[in-house]
Amino acid sequence: MDLKEMSNGVAGGVQDAYGEDRATEDQYVTPWTVSVSSGYTLLRDPRHNKGLAFAEKERDAHYLRGLLPPAVLTQELQEKKLMHNLRQYKVPLQRYMAVMELQERNERLFYKLLIDNVEELLPVVYTPTVGEACQKYGSIFRRPQGLFISLKEKGKILEVLRNWPEKSIQVIVVTDGERILGLGDLGCQGMGIPVGKLSLYTALGGLRPSACLPITIDVGTNNEQLLNDEFYIGLRQKRATGQEYAELLEEFMSAVKQNYGEKVLIQFEDFANHNAFELLEKYSKTHLVFNDDIQGTASVVLAGLIAALKLVDGKLADHTFLFLGAGEAGTGIAELIALQMSKQTQAPLEETRKKIWLVDSKGLIVSSRKESLQHFKKPWAHEHEPIKTLLDAVKAIKPTVLIGSSGVGKTFTKEVVEAMTSFNEKPLILALSNPTSQSECTAEEAYTWSEGRAIFASGSPFDPVEYDGKVFLPGQANNAYIFPGFGLGLIMSGAIRVHDDMLLAASEALAAQVTQENFDKGLIYPPFSNIRKISANIAAKVAAKAYELGLASHLPQPQNLVKYAESCMYSPLYRTYR
Numbered sequence: 001m002d003l004k005e006m007s008n009g010v011a012g013g014v015q016d017a018y019g020e021d022r023a024t025e026d027q028y029v030t031p032w033t034v035s036v037s038s039g040y041t042l043l044r045d046p047r048h049n050k051g052l053a054f055a056e057k058e059r060d061a062h063y064l065r066g067l068l069p070p071a072v073l074t075q076e077l078q079e080k081k082l083m084h085n086l087r088q089y090k091v092p093l094q095r096y097m098a099v100m101e102l103q104e105r106n107e108r109l110f111y112k113l114l115i116d117n118v119e120e121l122l123p124v125v126y127t128p129t130v131g132e133a134c135q136k137y138g139s140i141f142r143r144p145q146g147l148f149i150s151l152k153e154k155g156k157i158l159e160v161l162r163n164w165p166e167k168s169i170q171v172i173v174v175t176d177g178e179r180i181l182g183l184g185d186l187g188c189q190g191m192g193i194p195v196g197k198l199s200l201y202t203a204l205g206g207l208r209p210s211a212c213l214p215i216t217i218d219v220g221t222n223n224e225q226l227l228n229d230e231f232y233i234g235l236r237q238k239r240a241t242g243q244e245y246a247e248l249l250e251e252f253m254s255a256v257k258q259n260y261g262e263k264v265l266i267q268f269e270d271f272a273n274h275n276a277f278e279l280l281e282k283y284s285k286t287h288l289v290f291n292d293d294i295q296g297t298a299s300v301v302l303a304g305l306i307a308a309l310k311l312v313d314g315k316l317a318d319h320t321f322l323f324l325g326a327g328e329a330g331t332g333i334a335e336l337i338a339l340q341m342s343k344q345t346q347a348p349l350e351e352t353r354k355k356i357w358l359v360d361s362k363g364l365i366v367s368s369r370k371e372s373l374q375h376f377k378k379p380w381a382h383e384h385e386p387i388k389t390l391l392d393a394v395k396a397i398k399p400t401v402l403i404g405s406s407g408v409g410k411t412f413t414k415e416v417v418e419a420m421t422s423f424n425e426k427p428l429i430l431a432l433s434n435p436t437s438q439s440e441c442t443a444e445e446a447y448t449w450s451e452g453r454a455i456f457a458s459g460s461p462f463d464p465v466e467y468d469g470k471v472f473l474p475g476q477a478n479n480a481y482i483f484p485g486f487g488l489g490l491i492m493s494g495a496i497r498v499h500d501d502m503l504l505a506a507s508e509a510l511a512a513q514v515t516q517e518n519f520d521k522g523l524i525y526p527p528f529s530n531i532r533k534i535s536a537n538i539a540a541k542v543a544a545k546a547y548e549l550g551l552a553s554h555l556p557q558p559q560n561l562v563k564y565a566e567s568c569m570y571s572p573l574y575r576t577y578r
């Protein structure tokens, strides 16, 4: 038999014993797959796979007989088994890999697990474990998730977007990996963050998984360790900057709009501040963009403050705020607090900003430093003598609220917390930096050093703390409370732009969900176990604001926006196949 006969019609091809390879290595082939999933392909399709939950009839109808062992398990039983297995892993990264493997194998079961066990699994798929996963991303991933758009794709970004199998995208979370949590530049390995954030969009906010697209833009990395790592998965070059960077981002933003229309939400995540503010400012005029680190964080912290006013005396404007860290999170939060105060008191923003002080790596931001400050710090350069350390700033400013957003761990020392406690009956202390290793202090430190008087919340979760016979529940001040519901509100109203008033509406909606029972435990955030209900309420308020501002395009406005939000939410329950 000559080669041509063996090739089954593929000229010059081969036929191996299994009939798999129809072409020799030097020939071109077309990758193809069947479009209706059945049999083995169905079991390998994470969107439709149900594992042992396929019913007898489905096993017959979809050529699954023999491909599965005889037992038929319910989704609940599968969930029980998986949670049992997960709890056997003592190393957080192993849990992360196990849940990610589930996401790649059986999407609905993954989301059911995440929704039903949100408080237990949030630290696995999100901070702190996702930070470690990004650091080790190159070595732990077998199958890449999301789209990687590097400088190599310049001029072809639209084609790259078209390679993504889903066409009806509603939310994109995009990073360039330069400021991953408080871990710095992780280059292309930052992909874990958009993937994690989008899994929360689905689990906490109810967006369909197929409508979510994680993207990492790879313009190189300045992380020497990664550049020297032979297994590094990204571009092996220093970061592109200036015009080269701006042009790639411009092409990306245009291609997104061209491919998905103008109502796709683009969430910027973990960009370094020298790009983040500029990108937000530039594209908020032409696209539906949201910067989670600047805006989402601001909204979640403001919500915590509004709620905390039930535990401490006074109105927002009666308080004095001091930040450690004057970057995206710090100045973003400061600006939203000032805006809320201004709306409440009718005082101009320039006045309300004076209640807020920020410390950066060079000390307190004061007017004598104004000339040399980055533009986003300038509004916070108040009249004061220069102060170098946080402790001295705390003693001089005497804040009622201390917020950590520097990305540097252990900076709220015993002296700092004691100083806060010396002039506040109930000092409000928020250690926002992520992951846990970068937290400004631990929950235990905050409660112990303040002799049980601090109202404390942190970016990454801490376990309950027992102090002086009383159990304290630390809350989690994390933008994960906001962005899923916020995004749902934008999408369901067909919003075309994000407006600051929507952030304020989201804060108030979140604060309104804190119950007396939560307050009694010292919490200023509701538990994550209610997050879908919380997200529906946030979405409703955000959508209502979009309608009020004339920014909504989904008309007419649904009558009951909370019910409508709930009806839009993805359910992870298995469907029955005909």
Ligand SMILES: NC(=O)C1=CN([C@@H]2O[C@H](COP(=O)(O)OP(=O)(O)OC[C@H]3O[C@@H](n4cnc5c(N)ncnc54)[C@H](OP(=O)(O)O)[C@@H]3O)[C@@H](O)[C@H]2O)C=CC1
Pocket: 179, 180, 181, 182, 183, 272, 273, 292, 293, 294, 297, 300, 324, 325, 326, 327, 328, 329, 330, 359, 360, 361, 362, 404, 405, 406, 407, 408, 432, 433, 434, 435, 438, 458, 459, 460, 477, 478, 479, 480
């Ligand atoms: N809980 C949450 O929901 C969120 C938490 N975060 C966390 O906040 C942290 C900061 O993020 P982001 O604002 O985007 O980062 P940025 O890089 O934009 O800002 C960091 C700021 O901290 C300052 N800083 C750095 N080191 C010190 C130091 N030793 N002493 C005083 N100030 C210092 C920097 O000063 P300088 O300007 O002088 O360099 C800068 O002003 C990260 O850990 C991130 O994970 C962020 C978003 C949401």
Ligand SMILES: CC(=O)C(=O)O
Pocket: 127, 180, 181, 182, 270, 292, 293, 433, 434, 459, 478, 479, 480
């Ligand atoms: C939570 C978050 O967005 C961050 O730490 O960057």
Ligand SMILES: [Mg+2]
Pocket: 181, 269, 270, 292, 293
């Ligand atoms: Mg972030």
